[in-house]
Amino acid sequence: MDMFANLWLGFGVTLELKPISFTLFGLLEQAVVYRLPINIFLCFLGCMIGTLVGVLPGVGPIATIAMLLPITFGLDPVGALIMLAGIYYGAQYGGSTTAILVNIPGEATSVVTVLDGHQMARNGRAGVALGISAIGSFFAGTVATLIIASLAIPLTRVALLFGPAEYFSLMVMGLIFAVVLARGSVVKAIAMVLCGLMLSTVGQDLETGADRMTFRWAELSDGLDFAAIAMGMFGFAEILRNLENPETRDVLKNKIGKLLPSWQDLKDAAKPILRGTFIGSALGILPGNGAVLGPFASYTVEKKIAKDPSRFGRGAIEGVAGPESANNAGAQTSFIPLLTLGIPPNAVMALMVGAMTIHGIVPGPQVMEKRPDLFWGMIASMWIGNLMLLIINMPLIGLWVKLLKVPYNMLFPAILMFCSIGIYSINNNPFDVVMTAFFGMVGYALMKMGFEVAPLLLGFVLGKLMEEYLRRSILMSRGDWSVFVDFVNRPISATLIVIAVIMIVVAFLPSINKSRDEVFTE
Amino acid sequence: MPDTDVNATAEPRGLIKSPQDLMAGLFLVAFGLFCLWASSNLSGGRGANLGPGSFPRGLSFLLMAVGAVVIAQALTTIGPKLEAWSVRGPVFVLGAVLLFAVTVRPLGLVVAGPLALMVSAFAAKDTRWLPNAIFAVIMTIFCILLFKVALKLPIPVAPWAGW
Numbered sequence: 001m002d003m004f005a006n007l008w009l010g011f012g013v014t015l016e017l018k019p020i021s022f023t024l025f026g027l028l029e030q031a032v033v034y035r036l037p038i039n040i041f042l043c044f045l046g047c048m049i050g051t052l053v054g055v056l057p058g059v060g061p062i063a064t065i066a067m068l069l070p071i072t073f074g075l076d077p078v079g080a081l082i083m084l085a086g087i088y089y090g091a092q093y094g095g096s097t098t099a100i101l102v103n104i105p106g107e108a109t110s111v112v113t114v115l116d117g118h119q120m121a122r123n124g125r126a127g128v129a130l131g132i133s134a135i136g137s138f139f140a141g142t143v144a145t146l147i148i149a150s151l152a153i154p155l156t157r158v159a160l161l162f163g164p165a166e167y168f169s170l171m172v173m174g175l176i177f178a179v180v181l182a183r184g185s186v187v188k189a190i191a192m193v194l195c196g197l198m199l200s201t202v203g204q205d206l207e208t209g210a211d212r213m214t215f216r217w218a219e220l221s222d223g224l225d226f227a228a229i230a231m232g233m234f235g236f237a238e239i240l241r242n243l244e245n246p247e248t249r250d251v252l253k254n255k256i257g258k259l260l261p262s263w264q265d266l267k268d269a270a271k272p273i274l275r276g277t278f279i280g281s282a283l284g285i286l287p288g289n290g291a292v293l294g295p296f297a298s299y300t301v302e303k304k305i306a307k308d309p310s311r312f313g314r315g316a317i318e319g320v321a322g323p324e325s326a327n328n329a330g331a332q333t334s335f336i337p338l339l340t341l342g343i344p345p346n347a348v349m350a351l352m353v354g355a356m357t358i359h360g361i362v363p364g365p366q367v368m369e370k371r372p373d374l375f376w377g378m379i380a381s382m383w384i385g386n387l388m389l390l391i392i393n394m395p396l397i398g399l400w401v402k403l404l405k406v407p408y409n410m411l412f413p414a415i416l417m418f419c420s421i422g423i424y425s426i427n428n429n430p431f432d433v434v435m436t437a438f439f440g441m442v443g444y445a446l447m448k449m450g451f452e453v454a455p456l457l458l459g460f461v462l463g464k465l466m467e468e469y470l471r472r473s474i475l476m477s478r479g480d481w482s483v484f485v486d487f488v489n490r491p492i493s494a495t496l497i498v499i500a501v502i503m504i505v506v507a508f509l510p511s512i513n514k515s516r517d518e519v520f521t522e
Numbered sequence: 523m524p525d526t527d528v529n530a531t532a533e534p535r536g537l538i539k540s541p542q543d544l545m546a547g548l549f550l551v552a553f554g555l556f557c558l559w560a561s562s563n564l565s566g567g568r569g570a571n572l573g574p575g576s577f578p579r580g581l582s583f584l585l586m587a588v589g590a591v592v593i594a595q596a597l598t599t600i601g602p603k604l605e606a607w608s609v610r611g612p613v614f615v616l617g618a619v620l621l622f623a624v625t626v627r628p629l630g631l632v633v634a635g636p637l638a639l640m641v642s643a644f645a646a647k648d649t650r651w652l653p654n655a656i657f658a659v660i661m662t663i664f665c666i667l668l669f670k671v672a673l674k675l676p677i678p679v680a681p682w683a684g685w
Contacts, residue, residue, distance in 0.1 A: 071673060187595065191550050191588045198557055198581045205564075205574035212574055213560040236615065243611040243645050409646035410657055413639045416615065417665060420622045420638060421631070425675040433623035437616045444612060448605055449546040471572045479570035 003149045006372070010380030013078060013373045014039050039079050043381045046083035047388045050090020054110075055098050055400045059415065061091035062454075063235040065351045067415070069227055069358065070422040077359035078374045082381040084355055085335070088348050089141070089382065092331045093389045096133045096324055097400050100126060101256075109292050109327045112299045116312060116319030123315045127257035127397075132269050132317060134393050135261070136325035140277040141386030144332035147281050148339070148379055152368065155340035159365035162492070164472040165483050169496040171466050174343045176500040177286055178458050180507040181293060189455045192446075196459020197466065199224055206468055219431050226354045228432050229460060231419045232439025233446075233453045234347070239412045240444045256401070259394055265317055272302050272322035280326030284333030286345065294330035295323035332382055338363055339375065343462070347454040350461040540601025543592050550589030558582040611645045618642035630678040630685070631670070635662035 018038045053064045065087055072080035095110035100117035113133065120129040162170065179189040202213045203223025214220035261269065279301065280294035302322045303312045312319050335352075337345045342364025344350040356363050361371065368375045393400075423436050443453055477483035487494045538544050557578055567573025595601070622638040639658035643649045669675045679685045 070675065073675075074673060187588060187591050188546060191546075191585065191592065194581055194585050194588060195553065198553075198578065198585065201561075201578045201581070208574050210564060210574045212564060212578065213557070215560070236619070239615055239645075240608070240611045243615070244608050409643055409649050409654075412615075412646070413618075413642045413658070414661055416618060416642050417622075417635065417639055417661060420619055420626075421665060421669050421675075421677060424623075424626060425669070425677050428676055430623040430627055433619060433626075437619040437623070440616055440619070441612060445549075448542075448607060449549060450542050450602065451546065467577045470577065474572050475570050477570070 002153065006153075006376045007149050007380055009372060010376030010378075011384075013377030014043065014082065014381045014384055039082055039377065039381065040384065042075065042079045042083040043086050043385050044388055046086020047090040047385050047392055050087040050092075051094040051097075051389070051392055051400065052403065053087065054091035054094020054096075055403055056406070056411065059411070060234065060238060061088055062230065062347050062351060063238055063415070063419075064091070065348060065355075066227060066230040066235055067419045067422045069351070069355055070425045072355065073358065073426075077356070077361055077371075078377050080355060080359060081352065081374065081378050082385075084352060085378060085382060086385045089328065089331045089385060090389060090392075092328055093134070093137055093393055094400070096137075096327070097130060097393070097397065098404065100129045100133070100320075101401060102404055109295055109331070110324075112295045112323045113320060113327075115299070116314070116316050119313065119315035120317070120320065124257055125315065127259040128261045128265055128317070129320050130256070130397060131259040131261050131394065132265060132321050133324035134390055135266075136269065136273040136276065136321045137328035138386050138390045139273055140280060140325035140327075140329035141332055141389075142383060143277050144281050144284070144329040145379060145383040145386070147333055148336055148382075151285075151336055152340055152375070152379070155336065156365040156368050159341050162365075163490075164469040164476065165490050166493045166496070168466060168469040168473055169484050169493040169500075170341065171343060171462050171469070173496045173500040173503075174337070174345065175455075175458060175462065176503050178345070178455055180503050181286070184450065184452050186504075186507045188451050192451055192453065192455040193459040196456040196461075197463040199229065199456075200460045200463025201467065206464070207471070219429075224460075225423075225426065225432055225435060226357075226460065227423055227426055228435040229439050230351060230354070230457055231423055232436040232441075233443035233456065235415065235419045236436065236440025237443030237447060237453070239415065240440070241447060242408065242412070256397060259397070261317075268317050269321035272298070272318040273325045275301060276322035276325035277329045279322075280329030281333045283326070284330030285336050292330075292346075294326035298322040298326035328386075335378075335382075339367065339378075340365060342367075344458060347457045350457050353461050538596060539599055540596040541604045542602045543596035543599075545604060547589045547591075547593030547596055550592060551586050554582045554585035554589060557585065610647075614645035615642050627678060628681065630680040630682070631662065631666055632680045635665055
């Protein structure tokens, strides 16, 4: 089996010993060289930071990854991506801890865990809730890793058949999915995508080298900085929002209780975990923020098929096991569109694109061929990371609970400091810091106008490529704009556009719109 | 979930049914117009060859169209009011970031760090001077150790002392 050979290669990369030289901050005359499994260490570090971030309400994974990007500059690309991936799925884990213990979703995907998880905690079963969510997540992570490994090669082959027109249509479809699956108004989400695309055009034109919308500012001729937009709009704007709605953290005073679920608990949770894993995996692959939908879908399914649905909301273990598994599975499989097609399905993956680009890797189908070590190393690290999370979360839970007591007025200045130093060190340029503050203000204003900024970041990341493919397609078709919907010569492109159109029409149907709102408000 | 639903009231408010959407729509139209003007000096290209101006210009028109839809929504569908804008948060938070940008090069992290940390903390209402100052000093030392010593990022720590 190819898949296992590849995974084996991946494990090799993750566990590889690398020579690291220590100069003890320049004090030693001769560098001491050790051989260390540095990737495993980075994976662990990512998982720890991710858990930390997930636990702390008010610090999202997007802001964290954005602010830690500069720290990964000195690492090799494999290590950097392993660490960033660890932060992402670590945050998914940590979010459930806060959901269960404090009744606040630490992260958007743990919104449903609050419903039954916190009730379980109230009933004195906090430990079991945490335990079952960790076990479910680990199982889901394992299955999702296998799904990624088995889908990667066929999907990449498909992607290699793509010409510029297909790519353009694929991106249109991806963005439409992102818009439809986003929270809030579809029209406003479309507007944000367009704004993101617009921002991506600032800087030199790819073909002619002409300065575009730079207003003769030399600083703008390289284009707007991705990290400045991400940190400003997510990091700073998020802080501004949190400062306005001071949350009260009602940390559970009961004992957490034993972590290991009883045999009966495991039996009750087994099927929901299985169902949640598959629901989450399937939705996670979808372009758009499918990973967020997984837990909602899983919760609805469990409630529908339960013998006694009235138990839900009062501490039903199925209501924790299913969504938590779905959540982690979706987080993992959302890497598939990025790794195989080079298209980020959500804002976190958009940041991964940013990270890859900084390291000189263009995400897409060619990565698997050119850098198999990076590709499979990252996938293998996900499984190892999930195993680590099990260890990080179960015995150390007391430590995380203590972290919940860090007051926000110490937390946010620290975040600001990290972001400022990080953004400065990307180009050693104070102008970037000013830009970040500017985008912080823009993000705050957009929030006040009822916009969600995640689609903007997606649009910005995809913008340059989309324009390039659009211009190339039109050039190749000699100015014929029907090239994207030409069923005879370009069936793939036409199909993708049709799917996109159907999605958008469906999203505007009043009845669907209503049930969509219900899903997001529940 | 968007707090918008919470604020939505059942009673229609005259001609403008959703002030928030009206604001959003006007912003989109204005941004579209601004981009159209900003890209007006770029050649649009002809026929098969799309020039540097085509994409931004196309986007400008789309933005204005979407803005018009949002404005139409604001006049027909009941939606949330405009939320109040806080002044304290943006002033202290973004002010601190700007202070950092201005001071980091000439004065280094030793000065820029505590300055930004202390100023930003006053964005929260319950911040007190002394704990805040102590925290700022500890945090700055931690950042110097992490970014300069451990990660070796070329950030000026104390340029006046040659570090």
